[in-house]
Amino acid sequence: MKKAIDKIPMESGINRRDFLIRAAKAGAGLAAAGAIGYFLHDPNGPAPATATEKSPLALPDFSVPEAGRKIAIITGADRVKSVNTGIQALGGIETFIKKGDRVLVKVNAAFASPPALCATTHPELISEVVRLCLKAGAASVAVTDNPINNPESCFALSGIGEATQSSGAALVLPRDTLFTNMTIPGTSFLKNWPILSAPFKGITKLIGIAPIKDHHRSGASMSMKNWYGLVGGRRNIFHQDIHTFIRDLAIMVKPTMVILDGTLTMITNGPTGGSLSDLKKTETMILSTDQVAADAAGAVLLGKTSGDLPFLAKAEQAGAGTLDFESLNPIRTTAA
């Protein structure tokens, strides 16, 4: 302050030096104001929203051509034995998982409910599949899902989080940043829609593991509907045309293998269940490289036919697989 006061000339009259400095500073101010006005003036206001169609982007095809189209239907009450027998029947784990493969396992962890209620993929089954993959030389295994209930609660209560981590796989929680807007070619609804895409980075094999459950709207929740958990956003609006949407999911995902767990099948009150009385001992495990065939075989356990499940025919039409699973000559054996 003191310094400024000193500069004020004691008598009136213009001081050239002071005037020139002030004039230069004022000029700089004028130039800045003018430049802001000139460069930042927006005469039109915001433009109307235009649909920015993302260039179509498909998820990779994870199927193994040399494994062929096969289905195994295993009888047995022990999930671990059944899945081992089933994978053996399809040609052994080595057919699917090669050394250095990076495997993503998409489970159904939709609800915060204990494993005994079978609303989610059973943790034993996940542990065993992870173990087999790592044994076959997989470089890494990750387990993911975008559940309906609170993700942390779902993975904790369903036992999936614990099973994943103790078996040596990585658990991927569906954080907002892991979704990207994608447009899946050939689909009706997956247009510029958030997909849980980050966990797919570097992945070479994809295994879907789902329980067989009653589902009022679509008729059944099995391996194709399990891909619903790769979709983000307010995905519930797709229930308005759920059969077409499940077909879209089958177009989007080409898995290495799907595993359908019908050891206990939720035949009523699905897909949440909530009581042991909603479950029926069906003691069956279905493994297939063809997701449509697997679901068609799973429908039998729910006492349903393809006529009850229009999404099966739609998925077949879209080329996702074969509705007539018997034509694949299912390998039927008992778990040992």
Add this chain to the structure above:
Amino acid sequence: MKITVVRRISQIFFFALFIWFCIAATFGQSFWQLRGWPVNWFLQLDPLVALGNLLTTRALYSGLIWAVATVVLTLILGRFFCGWVCPFGSLHHFIGYAASRGRRTPEKIASNRYRHAQRIKYYVLMVLLFASVGGFASQLMDSAGLSPVIPFLVLLVLSILALIFRKSALNLKSAVTVLFVMTAVSAAGLFARLDGVVAASLQTGLLDPIPLVYRSVNLVLLPLSDSAIQFTSAGQRHYEGTWLIAFIFVAALLLNLIIPRFYCRILCPLGALHGILGKYALWRIGRKRGKCSGCHLCDSHCEGACQPNEQIRIPECVLCMNCIHTCRDDLIGYNTFRSTSGEIDSPNLSRRGFVIASVSGIAAVPLLRIDGKLDRNWNPGVIRPPGSVPESEFLNRCIKCDQCARVCPTNVIQPDGSKSGIEGLWTPTLNFRAGSSGCQMNCTACGHICPTAAIRPISLEEKLGRGPFEKNGPLRIGTAFVDRGRCLPWAMDKPCIVCQENCPVSPKAIYVKESFVTVREGVLQTGKVSGTVVEIQKPLLPADRFGTGDFFVAAESGGIVTRRRVMANAPSSITMEQELPPDLLRQDRKSIELQVRLLLPQVDPERCIGCGICEHECPVSGTRAIRVSAEGESRHRKHSLSLK
């Protein structure tokens, strides 16, 4: 080591511990998450929480017993909690210190002089405490007038007065006055039913610094930092009305720029309580000998503004111990004897002020309740967490610390802004849109963290109505209602039933009625029929619209309707799943109807528990087409819908 260094270490330790407890109150299984960390400890140490609850519930719930330790230490040491432990106090201390750096000593001395405004906090305390004594008062009147407990109560009141006023109130004159007032109140109870009017409400949490700082850190600072680093939660957590919580927190901190420890000195009801309790402390700050030169240096860093160089004001002293070291003549110490320059050991309120504050406190509650929020005008939008006690008792227990909102894994528990009036400000209510799901069936976290049992620590068995609770059925927090004007199948003929799918109850509380509805312009004039293909003459259909699996062709004959699922359609033809029976294909048939199969959701009030998952999942994303309100909640029989 200087005693002030020890004090600083203590402050830093307790502040870090507090922040750690805030972080550890995260639902989860990692070591740093909620696995037995005593995250409520500071609330439990807080004697104002304990005293408030004691007044309203006549009991010290669970860990509130810790407050006894604080009281005992305060009775011996003085107001140590404010200067050594309180995390909010430490924040003020630090900001006040930082703000006064670079100020000249006379300015510092001026900012730390005693102000009459420091009496405000005692009035704040009186208003808040007297708002919670209504229960006692009504008991006094209820027990048929002149009850034998009166002499004991007289003694109690006298000793409280003695703590507050400068002169001893333990004299005959005041005893007679108090006895007279109490007898009059009891006698009044004989003639008028005053017990219905006088009620208690625990409002200490509005300004009690411990709930305040928990609330501010947990609901404002943590979500703010998590929006960037996502450490304590995977996604952004939302809390309603945080502007007010944040405003009070920031304003309290900024006021340190004007007066150091503004909040502690002028507003803090807990500081006031500690000040009163410390009146007879065995150790106290004071002059130990000799004559003071009057340099006022001791004031320059005095945290309590208690004028240690004159007659020290004991209730204002927060034991910062700075004066011991700033005194150049080493005249001040922490002694067992009273200050040689004399001391003022009570807040010295005016009798008039005391009466006004106490009557305001007592009168505030019945006055607020004229709004009928606890009666016929109860707000069904106030959905309390599962295990909450009935509303009037809830308001007697809840200290607005919002630990439940912090721990709730789905973030549905929200601090209330306006739904339950000022009495319910920041109390927990559920908002199923704000959270990441509804109230999770297998979760009882809120009841187990609640420090005052406003939400009881229920077991899973009790929540789900299993085992010994089978007879009671599950705990309900409300009931879902379908808004048929907004629901996609009800209002717009679009298939949906997301609510039914997500209902977690078994058997589901949401069930469906099947209905076939003819679509708009769905009466079709038919042409040739060949096999499963029907030609349509009028109107033209939008191509590929009806092959979704949800549409049917309906043909009626002799009162019997036969339906065939539509597999595909072109503008003027429909392919059906199966052929129509031959008798329906008569030549004179002119039209068929195109129908959509709808499943219409219905709620079974006997089964619905009000968890709100349906509301959260409803695809009508604005005002949901199915919404939970508090009707049917277990804690109030009078809100029940059920006949049972």
